[in-house]
Amino acid sequence: MRNVICARCVKCGKEYEAVPDLTNCVCGGILDVIYDYDYIKARFTKEQLAARKNPTMWRYRELLPVEETTPDTELRVGWSPLYEAPRLAERLGLKKLWIKDDGVNPTASLKDRASAMAVAKAREAGAKVIACSSTGNAASSLAGNAAAAGLKTYIFVPARAPKGKVAQLMTFGATVISVQGSYEDTFELSKAAIEKWGWYNRNAAINPYLSEGKKTVGLEIMEQLNWQVPDYIAISVGDGCTIAGLWKGLKDLYAIGFIDRLPRLISAQAAGCYPINRAVETGEPWQPMEENTLADSIAVGVPRNADKAIAAIRESGGLTVELTDAEIMAAQKLLGESCGVFGEPAGVTGTAGVKKLLEQGRLPADSTVVCVVTGNGLKDVANAIAARGEPLRCPSDMEKLLEAFAANEIYP
Numbered sequence: 001m002r003n004v005i006c007a008r009c010v011k012c013g014k015e016y017e018a019v020p021d022l023t024n025c026v027c028g029g030i031l032d033v034i035y036d037y038d039y040i041k042a043r044f045t046k047e048q049l050a051a052r053k054n055p056t057m058w059r060y061r062e063l064l065p066v067e068e069t070t071p072d073t074e075l076r077v078g079w080s081p082l083y084e085a086p087r088l089a090e091r092l093g094l095k096k097l098w099i100k101d102d103g104v105n106p107t108a109s110l111k112d113r114a115s116a117m118a119v120a121k122a123r124e125a126g127a128k129v130i131a132c133s134s135t136g137n138a139a140s141s142l143a144g145n146a147a148a149a150g151l152k153t154y155i156f157v158p159a160r161a162p163k164g165k166v167a168q169l170m171t172f173g174a175t176v177i178s179v180q181g182s183y184e185d186t187f188e189l190s191k192a193a194i195e196k197w198g199w200y201n202r203n204a205a206i207n208p209y210l211s212e213g214k215k216t217v218g219l220e221i222m223e224q225l226n227w228q229v230p231d232y233i234a235i236s237v238g239d240g241c242t243i244a245g246l247w248k249g250l251k252d253l254y255a256i257g258f259i260d261r262l263p264r265l266i267s268a269q270a271a272g273c274y275p276i277n278r279a280v281e282t283g284e285p286w287q288p289m290e291e292n293t294l295a296d297s298i299a300v301g302v303p304r305n306a307d308k309a310i311a312a313i314r315e316s317g318g319l320t321v322e323l324t325d326a327e328i329m330a331a332q333k334l335l336g337e338s339c340g341v342f343g344e345p346a347g348v349t350g351t352a353g354v355k356k357l358l359e360q361g362r363l364p365a366d367s368t369v370v371c372v373v374t375g376n377g378l379k380d381v382a383n384a385i386a387a388r389g390e391p392l393r394c395p396s397d398m399e400k401l402l403e404a405f406a407a408n409e410i411y412p
Contacts, residue, residue, distance in 0.1 A: 003040050004065050007031040007208055010307050018065060020125035023206050030308060031208040032248075033065045037255045046258060049223065055079040057113055057216040063252050065212050066120050074148035075106040077116040078216055082224040082370070088338040092358055096368040098230070099351070100221055101341050103376030107168060109297075109347070110217060110242060110374040111141035117213030118142065118202040119149045127200035128152060133190035135183055135238070135296050136165035137346075137375055142202050143172035154199060156190035158183050162296060162380045182291060184302045204241035205304025211241050215249030221370055222253055229259050230368040232319070234266035236349035238298035240276055240309025242374065243267055247312035263370075265318035266363075267309070268353030270295045270328065270346075275302075276309050277320040286310065294325045294383050297346030297375055319362060321353040328352050329387040332377065342377035342384075350374075 011029030057078030272292030
């Protein structure tokens with residue numbers, strides 16, 4: 001990979017050759033892929049990018065850590081829509097707002113970006129089996145992308161993982177292990193199994209290439225905005241890999257001169273589990289927390305990418321905000337009614353955060369903001385129904401329909 005210099009530990013600075021099966025530093029720190037920006041700038045322009053017809057994350061290969069001979073992965077990952085949302089902006093009292101709907105990816109979440117990268121690197125490593133632990137989305141995205149590539153998967157999920165996500169895993173042919181414990185318990189078991197059988201590791205805490213896949217959401221946002229940088233980008237945060245990847249992509253674009261400034265990040269976490277935000281707010285090292293939220297995809301009490309995430313929030317001069325489950329579900333309703341976008345609870349937490357920051361006066365009303373919806377609402381229909389209630393039930397009789405409308409104060 002001539003565009004990559006090395007992989008460097010974010011803790012101790014030790015450097016490693018960027019081989020396909022990289023894991024953590026010997027000190028335990030997470031590695032960061034370091035690029036040769038001079039090499040990239042000499043070979044990559046906005047004009048070249050605009051001429052490309054490839055509507056996937058692989059349109060940015062010059063900024064990705066893959067060999068030139070590595071093929072694009074089979075599923076169409078990336079290039080999700082960026083909707084301008086004037087009705088929602090007006091309701092929130094915000095100058096301008098866009099919604100990046102990553103729930104339209106093949107397995108319905110942003111995690112497809114990381115899993116596509118994992119499949120590409122597993123191929124480079126000659127691996128036939130990939131494994132990971134996940135609260136749900138990473139698992140289903142790995143299973144789907146690996147199935148399309150003909151690779152076998154072993155997936156470890158906590159028992160609380162929503163049935164919709166587990167159904168995806170089973171349908172994609174994964175061997176699924178439902179761990180009777182927390183996400184931390186799930187991670188530790190997957191780690192032990194991967195070490196025992198030598199599977200390719202898709203865990204974001206171990207594999208530094210995964211955030212490189214996730215960073216493509218930031219590359220797309222900037223290209224879709226014609227390189228006009230918004231004031232803020234809001235995103236939900238769990239283990240920290242996604243917000244760290246988003247920031248890495250933005251910094252890459254700034255380093256090669258595609259954008260002239262950097263936006264500030266908004267880190268939105270659930271009030272029942274916010275170890276990363278708490279560390280930023282207190283200035284203290286992060287500490288584990290219990291996982292008390294219905295937003296399962298961000299219910300990570302022991303975040304494995306905390307160092308990168310905390311650095312990203314601080315470097316960007318970002319904002320942190322915590323949302324109750326009620327605030328998250330209210331945002332799901334608001335986003336659906338005003339934009340026609342159905343996000344799962346974790347997926348809409350960034351939007352909920354923007355609403356709360358505006359109400360608190362911490363986010364200026366004249367700001368331009370992008371909210372990333374990280375997962376589709378069909379991932380967790382049980383909570384959506386619980387929040388919105390059941391539909392009207394009525395026999396096929398107009399008189400009964402009129403009675404039902406009157407009883408529910410519906411006036412056509």
